[in-house]
Structure formats: C-alpha cells, structure tokens
Amino acid sequence: xAVSIHDVARRAGVSISTVSRILNxxxxxNEKKAEAVREAMEYYHYEPNQFGRGLVKQKSNMIGVYxxxxxxxxxxxxxxxxxxxxxxxVLPYQDYSMVLINETTEYEHRRQAQPRYLxxxxxxxIDGLILSAAGDTFxxxxxxxxxxxxGYPMVYIGKxxxxxxxxxxxxxxxxxxxxxxxxxxxxxxxVLMIEGGYHKIYMDHIASVIGTELPDLEVRFLLxxxxxxxxxxxxxxxxxxxxxxxxxxxxxxxxxxxxxxGICAQLSYRIPERVSVVSVEHRQGDGALEYPxxxxxxxxxxxxxxxxxxxxxxxxxxxxxxxxxxxxxxxLIERDSVRNL
Amino acid sequence: xAVSIHDVARRAGVSISTVSRILNxxxxxNEKKAEAVREAMEYYHYEPNQFGRGLVKQKSNMIGVYxxxxxxxxxxxxxxxxxxxxxxxVLPYQDYSMVLINETTEYEHRRQAQPRYLxxxxxxxIDGLILSAAGDTFxxxxxxxxxxxxGYPMVYIGKxxxxxxxxxxxxxxxxxxxxxxxxxxxxxxxVLMIEGGYHKIYMDHIASVIGTELPDLEVRFLLxxxxxxxxxxxxxxxxxxxxxxxxxxxxxxxxxxxxxxGICAQLSYRIPERVSVVSVEHRQGDGALEYPxxxxxxxxxxxxxxxxxxxxxxxxxxxxxxxxxxxxxxxLIERDSVRNL
DNA sequence: CTGTTAGCGCATTCAT
DNA sequence: ATGAATGCGCTAACAG
Numbered sequence: 001x002a003v004s005i006h007d008v009a010r011r012a013g014v015s016i017s018t019v020s021r022i023l024n025x026x027x028x029x030n031e032k033k034a035e036a037v038r039e040a041m042e043y044y045h046y047e048p049n050q051f052g053r054g055l056v057k058q059k060s061n062m063i064g065v066y067x068x069x070x071x072x073x074x075x076x077x078x079x080x081x082x083x084x085x086x087x088x089x090v091l092p093y094q095d096y097s098m099v100l101i102n103e104t105t106e107y108e109h110r111r112q113a114q115p116r117y118l119x120x121x122x123x124x125x126i127d128g129l130i131l132s133a134a135g136d137t138f139x140x141x142x143x144x145x146x147x148x149x150x151g152y153p154m155v156y157i158g159k160x161x162x163x164x165x166x167x168x169x170x171x172x173x174x175x176x177x178x179x180x181x182x183x184x185x186x187x188x189x190x191v192l193m194i195e196g197g198y199h200k201i202y203m204d205h206i207a208s209v210i211g212t213e214l215p216d217l218e219v220r221f222l223l224x225x226x227x228x229x230x231x232x233x234x235x236x237x238x239x240x241x242x243x244x245x246x247x248x249x250x251x252x253x254x255x256x257x258x259x260x261x262g263i264c265a266q267l268s269y270r271i272p273e274r275v276s277v278v279s280v281e282h283r284q285g286d287g288a289l290e291y292p293x294x295x296x297x298x299x300x301x302x303x304x305x306x307x308x309x310x311x312x313x314x315x316x317x318x319x320x321x322x323x324x325x326x327x328x329x330x331x332l333i334e335r336d337s338v339r340n341l
Numbered sequence: 342x343a344v345s346i347h348d349v350a351r352r353a354g355v356s357i358s359t360v361s362r363i364l365n366x367x368x369x370x371n372e373k374k375a376e377a378v379r380e381a382m383e384y385y386h387y388e389p390n391q392f393g394r395g396l397v398k399q400k401s402n403m404i405g406v407y408x409x410x411x412x413x414x415x416x417x418x419x420x421x422x423x424x425x426x427x428x429x430x431v432l433p434y435q436d437y438s439m440v441l442i443n444e445t446t447e448y449e450h451r452r453q454a455q456p457r458y459l460x461x462x463x464x465x466x467i468d469g470l471i472l473s474a475a476g477d478t479f480x481x482x483x484x485x486x487x488x489x490x491x492g493y494p495m496v497y498i499g500k501x502x503x504x505x506x507x508x509x510x511x512x513x514x515x516x517x518x519x520x521x522x523x524x525x526x527x528x529x530x531x532v533l534m535i536e537g538g539y540h541k542i543y544m545d546h547i548a549s550v551i552g553t554e555l556p557d558l559e560v561r562f563l564l565x566x567x568x569x570x571x572x573x574x575x576x577x578x579x580x581x582x583x584x585x586x587x588x589x590x591x592x593x594x595x596x597x598x599x600x601x602x603g604i605c606a607q608l609s610y611r612i613p614e615r616v617s618v619v620s621v622e623h624r625q626g627d628g629a630l631e632y633p634x635x636x637x638x639x640x641x642x643x644x645x646x647x648x649x650x651x652x653x654x655x656x657x658x659x660x661x662x663x664x665x666x667x668x669x670x671x672x673l674i675e676r677d678s679v680r681n682l
Numbered sequence: 683c684t685g686t687t688a689g690c691g692c693a694t695t696c697a698t
Numbered sequence: 699a700t701g702a703a704t705g706c707g708c709t710a711a712c713a714g
Binding site for chain 2: 706707708709710
Binding site: 045047049050051052054055061073075076081082084085088092097098099100101102116119120122123124127230242258259261262263265266277288289290291304310 | 343352372386389392393395396399403414415417426429433439440443460461463465466599600601603607629630631632
C-alpha cells in the first residue's frame with residue numbers, strides 16, 4: 001500500500017495531526033518539527049490520498065463539463081473546443097481539473113435514465129458543473145431545474161431561464177440580425193442564411209424582426225440537419241445563388257463556411273465577385289485562414305469558457321458572485337469575402 | 342448532509358452490510374429484503390459516495406489522459422481530438438470517465454516541477470493513464486520510466502521504448518515513405534515534404550532511406566515550427582513549386598493541407614494540374630471535404646484511442662493483456678489531388 | 683442469509 | 699503548539 005500520513009508522521013517523529021496541519025496550513029507549527037515533516041514528505045514523495053481527504057471535506061477538486069448528446073462527437077465542433085480551452089485555461093491555477101461527462105446514446109448501458117452528470121454530483125465526484133446546451137435541451141430538464149433550486153454550483157452556457165444558477169452567453173439572435181443588417185447596408189437584397197437545425201426557433205424570430213425592420217431584404221433560411229452534408233449544401237447553393245439570385249451567404253460556423261468555399265470553387269462562383277460570404281467564427285482568426293479570407297462575426301467562446309469556469313470556482317469557494325449572468329459581445333471582423341453591391 | 346448508506350439501511354429495516362451487498366452484488370440477499378432496499382434507494386435517490394467507497398477500494402473509476410505541453414492547446418489538433426473521441430467511445434460502457442491532465446507552461450503555479458499526472462496518480466485520483474507524446478518527450482521521462490517499472494497501468498501512444506507498459510502506434514516513418522513511393526510511382530521526381538518541427542529525427546531517416554531506395558527522387562523537407570504560419574508556407578510554396586520545380590506537396594495534417602489549398606488558390610496553382618497534394622488525415626473523410634478532394638493517408642487515430650482505452654481498462658481490471666503493443670495500419674485513400682506525370 | 687465490526691486516510695475537534 | 703480521539707461512508711472479514 002502507498003505511503004500515508006502515518007508514515008510521514010512516524011519518520012518526522014510527530015503525530016499525524018501535525019502533519020495534517022502543515023499540509024493544510026491550518027495552524028502554526030514549530031519550525032523545527034515543520035522542517036522534519038517536510039523532509040519526511042520529500043523522502044516518501046508523499047501526496048495526500050484524495051479519498052481520505054475527500055471523505056472529510058466532501059470535495060474532489062474536480063468539476064464536470066457536460067455536453068448534451070449531439071449529432072456528432074463533442075470534439076467535432078470548434079465551439080465546444082473553444083469552450084473547453086477557455087475552461088482549461090483557468091482550472092490548473094486553482095488546483096482544479098475537469099472531467100468530461102458525455103451522454104451516451106445507448107441508454108441500456110446505464111443504470112438509470114437520468115442525465116449522466118447527476119450521478120457524478122450525487123457521488124460527489126465533482127464539486128460543480130458547467131454545461132453547454134443548445135436551447136431546448138433545458139426543456140426536459142426537471143433534474144436540471146431541481147439542482148438549480150437546491151443551489152448546486154452550476155453555470156450554463158446560454159440564455160438565462162431560471163432565477164438561480166449562473167450563465168454566460170452571447171446574443172445569438174443579435175449577431176445574426178447584425179449579419180443581415182451589414183449585408184443590407186452593403187446593398188444586398190436577397191441572402192441565404194444557413195443554420196443548424198436546432199436553432200429553428202431563433203430563425204423564426206429573426207425572420208419576423210427583419211421583416212419589419214428591413215422590408216426590402218429577402219432572407220432565405222436553410223436549416224441543416226447535419227453541418228457536414230456537403231451534398232445538401234451544394235444543391236442549396238446551386239439553387240439559391242444560381243437560380244434564385246441570392247448575392248450573399250451567411251454561415252453559422254467556420255466548418256460550414258469551409259465547405260461552402262469548396263462548393264463555390266467547384267461551381268466557379270468567385271467570392272466575393274459572384275457571391276459574398278459572412279461567417280460566424282468561434283475561434284479568433286479562423287476566417288483569416290481561408291482563401292479568400294472570410295469576414296466573420298467573432299464570438300469569444302474561449303472567454304465564455306474561462307468566464308464560466310471562473311464563476312463556478314468562485315461559488316465553490318463560497319464567494320458571493322455578484323454578476324451571475326454575463327453576456328459576451330460579438331464583433332464583426334471584416335476581411336475579403338463581402339462585396340458592396 | 343447527503344443521504345448515506347445508513348439512511349437506506351434504516352428505511353429498509355436492514356443493516357448497512359445488506360445494502361452494501363446489494364450495491365455490489367457481492368452476495369445473495371433474501372429477495373424480500375432486497376426489494377425493500379431497492380425501494381429505499383429509489384426513495385432517497387441514493388448514490389454511493391465515492392470517497393467512502395474509494396477509501397476502501399482505492400479506485401476512482403477515472404483514468405487520466407495526458408498531453409505533454411505543446412505549442413498549441415491540445416484541443417487544436419485533429420490528432421488529439423480523434424484520440425479523445427476514441428477513448429471516450431469505450432469509457433462509459435465500462436463505467437469509467439476521463440480527466441484531462443494538461444501541463445501548464447507556468448510552472449511557478451505548481452508545487453513541484455514534476456509532470457502533473459504524477460500527482461493524480463499518487464493522490465489516487467486516477468486508476469490508470471493514457472498519454473500521448475511526441476517522440477522525444479519521453480527522453481526526459483525519469484518519472485515515466487519509474488512508473489513503468491512499478492507496473493502502473495499505462496498506455497502510451499507511440500513507438501515502444503520500454504519493456505513494461507503498453508502502447509499503440511502507427512508507423513509514422515512507413516507511411517511517409519509510402520507517400521513518397523506513391524508519388525514516385527506516379528512519375529513525380531521532385532517533391533516537397535512538409536512536417537512539424539518535432540519530427541526532425543524521422544525526416545532525416547526518411548531522407549536516407551529514400552536516398553538509396555529511390556535515387557532519382559529529389560525530396561525537399563520543410564519543417565514547420567508552427568503549423569499555422571500561413572505566411573511561411575506561402576513563401577515556401579512559391580519557392581519550391583514556382584521556382585524549384587517541385588510537382589507535389591506532402592502535408593502532415595489536414596489543417597496544414599487546408600492552408601496549402603488556400604495558398605495554391607491564391608497563387609493560381611491549380612490542383613492537381615499544376616501541383617499535386619497528398620495529405621495525412623487523422624479523421625476519416627477529412628480530405629473529401631476539401632475542394633478538390635485531397636488524396637490522403639488515413640491514420641486511424643480514433644481506433645488507436647479506443648484500443649488504448651481498452652487495453653488500459655483491461656489491465657486495471659487485472660486481466661492479462663496478451664497483446665501489449667499494437668500497431669495500426671494506415672491506408673491511402675485516393676481522391677482528386679494527385680496527378681500522374 | 684445477515685448483522686457487527688474493523689479499518690481505509692485524513693481533518694478536526696478537544697484536551698493538554 | 700501538539701497529540702489523542704472521533705468520524706466522514708463504505709466494503710469485507712467475521713461471527714452467528
């Protein structure tokens with residue numbers, strides 16, 4: 001069995017309480033003894049066992065990061081990755097680390113039909129939870145709401161929907177509207193807006209706002225069930241640009257934009273001469289790596305991740321978090337893919 | 342405080358051992374009592390506390406995944422992501438989850454100058470470790486070798502270098518040689534091979550093998566310090582293709598290929614008419630998403646991840662793992678980016 | 683088949 | 699300032 005606090009105490013000629021005190025800086029200790037203890041810890045390469053420690057503190061120094069099951073692996077989308085990067089940027093400095101909790105589609109392998117993060121919480125494997133969710137996922141969230149009510153430390157990515165808890169978000173609707181406004185200002189009157197299927201609700205709203213605000217702008221909406229259906233996109237571009245006369249394309253992610261660019265090359269639609277492209281970019285600079293460099297709304301997802309982690313850690317430490325709902329600004333970065341008509 | 346095994350026992354009118362037996366299926370229990378216990382567990386939404394359990398078992402049901410610090414975030418490279426996907430694909434079914442352990446560049450924030458995974462191991466936060474490393478990282482690995490010697494459950498990605506432990510790998514040198522052979526067979530006699538800086542050793546070896554095997558093939562090597570230096574690549578392509586007369590480009594990752602494609606478009610070098618491109622792809626199908634579709638050597642990194650996780654879990658369970666070093670085959674997928682000369 | 687008990691490693695009283 | 703003793707929640711050995 002590994003070395004325990006007893007071994008250290010014995011070698012240093014003190015009691016385990018003294019060792020514990022030094023470990024936790026919880027009281028003053030005679031410098032002579034302290035030195036002996038430190039020597040013993042070095043000697044044994046002693047590290048306190050987390051189970052013993054956790055049993056009394058009931059804290060694991062881990063937080064969970066949960067992505068509701070999606071079409072694809074969570075590691076597929078820049079959005080998720082930037083979030084993870086942001087989170088990871090703050091954790092090590094607070095002596096925390098993260099467990100990835102991901103839903104399996106195959107429920108039969110699980111004991112209960114509950115979101116998997118609940119187990120982690122009840123078993124005390126994590127001290128708090130960050131969860132990223134596409135809008136409607138919360139609807140089926142009795143469990144989630146209950147945790148919120150109990151004041152469990154949690155921050156979610158997305159619009160606020162409950163009095164408790166914390167959240168970070170970017171104004172999805174706002175920057176999509178902004179995309180359309182910018183195109184309109186540059187003389188575009190017929191554009192195609194591409195979006196992921198789960199954002200349908202927002203699209204309806206955007207359509208209605210634009211309908212009254214910019215009556216002379218025609219917007220087509222294309223909801224993709226799966227971002228990577230190149231074939232689907234190809235036909236859409238052929239139709240909307242080639243036949244329908246759209247002069248601009250709005251793309252929801254850089255991944256989609258990339259495919260769009262390939263499609264335009266294939267169809268010999270030059271960008272921006274034949275068709276303009278605006279993208280959303282979740283990682284700064286992504287649009288600049290394409291050719292032509294793509295104008296994009298930058299959503300600072302990495303900062304949202306850091307922000308979320310930061311808030312979470314503060315609540316876990318018991319600090320009052322004054323600003324429990326923070327919005328992140330998006331910013332248009334103009335590059336070479338949009339043309340003035 | 343949360344509900345404990347005692348609460349369940351009390352409500353079911355049995356002793357805690359009986360509850361424990363049911364929890365672990367560790368012995369037969371009278372069906373009547375078993376039913377009562379199950380009812381009580383339901384009632385309280387009881388989940389066993391991991392600290393209590395861990396204290397006696399000394400197992401956390403978590404494994405660590407460690408990426409040595411690199412230029413970029415671990416979440417930047419398809420390679421890492423596919424590895425994670427592969428690992429994650431097997432964990433939930435074995436009731437395991439993973440903690441991401443990543444090195445911070447800022448050592449001052451850490452108590453000791455040891456690889457961070459060591460703490461996790463000593464604190465018993467993880468039951469085993471998967472670690473992905475670019476070749477030479479192991480060199481400074483006294484800690485790593487020591488763990489290997491002690492028989493700690495570990496699997497690493499890369500060539501075997503120690504008698505103990507387990508590893509999975511793809512023949513990096515082999516498929517790079519294969520790339521050159523394929524190009525040669527298609528009539529190419531002067532090609533540029535691009536590679537990440539940390540692979541310099543392999544490059545030297547490849548150069549010498551090709552030198553004797555295919556004396557009429559001239560290979561230029563370009564070592565990138567950072568894959569994303571578009572400017573650097575641009576000048577290289579201009580030089581090697583435009584002036585030096587290379588007819589083909591070998592790219593080490595799809596990320597680099599993407600940039601290469603943009604550069605060729607920018608320089609009006611048509612692919613494959615003006616210059617051929619072969620890539621490595623770590624995620625199946627990646628090359629097909631580009632335009633033109635890029636021929637690539639597929640390295641099944643996702644399978645390597647699953648394989649690694651599988652081996653690791655088996656050793657943790659105490660099973661003998663017969664095949665403790667498995668090599669994965671790469672496969673050339675021909676698409677539209679290579680031309681016969 | 684079941685209850686009692688010891689002990690896992692540690693932080694934390696409570697005495698001193 | 700320090701040691702002894704208690705208990706955190708659980709499993710497993712033991713006794714019945």
